[in-house]
Amino acid sequence: MSAKKIAIVGGGNAGLSVASKLLIKDKSLQITIFDPSETHYYQPAWTLVGAGIYDVNDTIKKEADYIPKGTTWVRDAVMEFIPDANKLVTQKGTSYTYDVLIICPGIQLDWQKIKGLKETLGKNNVSSNYSHEFAPYTWQMIKNFKGGNAVFTNPSTPIKCGGAPHKIMYLACDYWRKQGILDKTNVYYISGGGVIFGIPEYAETLKKVIAEDNIQPIYKADVVEIDAANKKVFYEQKNESGQAERKELHFDICHAVPPQSAPDFIKKSQLADPKNPYGYVEVDMHTLQHTRYSNVFSLGDSSSAPASKTGAAIRKQAPVVTENVLAFLNNKPITAKYEGYSACPIPTKYGKLMLAEFDYSNTPKMTFPFNQAKPRWTMWMLKTKVLPWLYWHKILKGTA
Ligand SMILES: Cc1cc2nc3c(=O)[nH]c(=O)nc-3n(C[C@H](O)[C@H](O)[C@H](O)COP(=O)(O)OP(=O)(O)OC[C@H]3O[C@@H](n4cnc5c(N)ncnc54)[C@H](O)[C@@H]3O)c2cc1C
Known part of the structure; x- marks a missing residue:
């Protein structure tokens, strides 16, 4: 044969x-x-x-x-x-x-679905960790920020790593807190979703982080345009009668995530x-x-x-x-x-990470014998050191 x-x-x-x-x-x-x-x-x-x-x-x-x-x-x-x-x-x-x-x-990253985004990525204080080309610029923006409006976006389409649009926001807030800048900053999270995280046990932890960092979430809203010259983000948000209203927000820095398909x-x-x-x-x-x-x-x-x-x-x-x-x-x-297993390692601060694990039932499926909804240093080490090693040496080789 x-x-x-x-x-x-x-x-x-x-x-x-x-x-x-x-x-x-x-x-x-x-x-x-x-x-x-x-x-x-x-x-x-x-x-x-x-x-x-x-x-x-x-x-x-x-x-x-x-x-x-x-x-x-x-x-x-x-x-x-x-x-x-x-x-x-x-x-x-x-x-x-x-x-x-x-x-x-x-x-596929559908950058073009947000008017003006592709043209301004990597400059004018607009970046995205969704490309290796621009992720280093995200750090430049965060490091050089002196206060003002920081806008983080998340589309309403499914995306790879649903946590990535807000992970960077928590780390940025932690950095700015340490630099004494967070008090001079308005942090906005414009999200197509209706909640911060779909699983209540993990969402509770993130709600506390959002309160601590003074983040203002804007839910059920899709960013449709970024006007870099005038430093404006335009988004559409459904009103109570279900009609999409166009709104705008000034930004000093913007981390944008494109719709995906x-x-x-x-x-x-x-x-x-x-x-x-x-x-x-x-x-x-x-x-x-x-x-x-x-x-x-x-x-x-x-x-x-x-x-x-x-x-x-x-x-x-x-x-x-x-x-x-x-x-x-x-x-x-x-x-x-x-059975729909997935995991989302969400850093809530430098050195602290919540490892959210779940499946199709949308209930926590924790691997470790402790409450993973609590951000921990060990889980931070898992994300920053263990998983990259595992990826190149075991996962791609089919042995993990
Ligand atoms: C910012 C960010 C953070 C993330 N964080 C996490 C995380 O913390 N944990 C986690 O588990 N996941 C995370 N992910 C998601 C994870 O990287 C993806 O889910 C994973 O890479 C998907 O694997 P894949 O093989 O489906 O696609 P990919 O790994 O993207 O590979 C697709 C491959 O297909 C090739 N290809 C494309 N078109 C064609 C074609 N026409 N013909 C042939 N080949 C083609 C491409 O060149 C590429 O090599 C993150 C992703 C991003 C962007």
């Missing part, structure tokens, strides 16, 4: 983890990873870069050094899927066939979930198998599984996809199930 051909679209956190895990279980698989990027990013540390305690260069490594041995890397972007023919087509126009397709090209080539493909406004790959939320094409699986930020989009979620999704792909290839029932 000829070797089974697995095509993996995206060699990021999810793609490399699942490729490594598959090979550990079955060396005979012929795995091809499609990814045009020469670099691999450890994105969770960009918050720490923005907070001035992590070198951005330590978050960027050569993709070639992490492609699992025994797989083939095609340095080309996938542009089209023809699932009825088990075929995909790349940007360079080459077609490939597969027995199993695993889709994980991450999420599935990459366009996924959205326009037959594999996208037609019911999902963000166009993710349509999978069963537990088995991560496509609901219409049984030889297609998806995990990570581009899948429709309604979990919080994080690397932590991928750690639990990758073993499920591995097991179910192998079961599919061996004509066995698909039984492995993902």
Whole structure:
């Protein structure tokens, strides 16, 4: 019997983890990873870069050094899927066939959906930790700030790491408090959400931080424009009759997070979930198998599984996809199930971190034998030291 051909679209956190895990279980698989990027990013540390305690260069490594041995890397972007023919087509126009397709090209940052944002990023006191290019500028802004209006934004679309828009805000406030600047500052959090965090046990901790830092949340509001020349953020907020009202706020510094959606080539493909406004790959939320094409699986930020989009979620999704792909290839029932686990490590101050863990039931699922809703130094060490090491040495290698 000829070797089974697995095509993996995206060699990021999810793609490399699942490729490594598959090979550990079955060396005979012929795995091809499609990814045009020469670099691999450890994105969770960009918050720490923005907070001035992590070198951005330590978050960027050569993709070639992490492609699992025994797989083939095609340095080309996938542009089209023809699932009825088990075929995909790349940007360079080459077609490939597969027995199993695993889709994980991450999420798309829709910067252009906020008018004026892209043009001003990285200058005029507007930044975003959502790009390695600008995260160092976030720190410049925080460090050089002398007081005034500090605006942090969070879109209403699902995003990768739902905590990242406010993590940087708490660290900035802590820094300004120590510099004696917080008293001269109005901190605003403009968020598309209706609460600070979806799980009450963890939200309680953050509400206290918000009160201590004197942060003014503006909920159910979407930023639509940033006018850098006039230092204004415009946002739309629904009034009591449900109509969107346009409002504005002056800023001296602004940390902006763009709306996000599935990459366009996924959205326009037959594999996208037609019911999902963000166009993710349509999978069963537990088995991560496509609901219409049984030889297609998806995990990570581009899948429709309604979990919080994080690397932590991928750690639990990758073993499920591995097991179910192998079961599919061996004509066995698909039984492995993902229960929606995700985690959000939220620093509340330099040296203090709340590790929020939860699943589809939206209740805390704590790993450690203590109350993780309480910010701790040990959890800060986990985020700043242990997890980056684990990522490069174990997670991408499929052994954690
Ligand atoms: C500021 C920030 C803070 C975060 N903090 C945390 C945190 O504390 N904890 C946590 O767990 N997670 C965190 N995350 C989220 C985490 O980084 C992502 O959830 C994770 O990287 C998603 O993995 P992925 O493989 O789905 O996508 P990615 O890791 O983004 O990889 C996608 C890959 O697909 C490739 N690709 C794109 N298009 C194509 C195409 N057409 N064809 C082929 N390949 C393609 C890309 O080049 C890339 O290599 C954070 C993210 C950010 C931005």
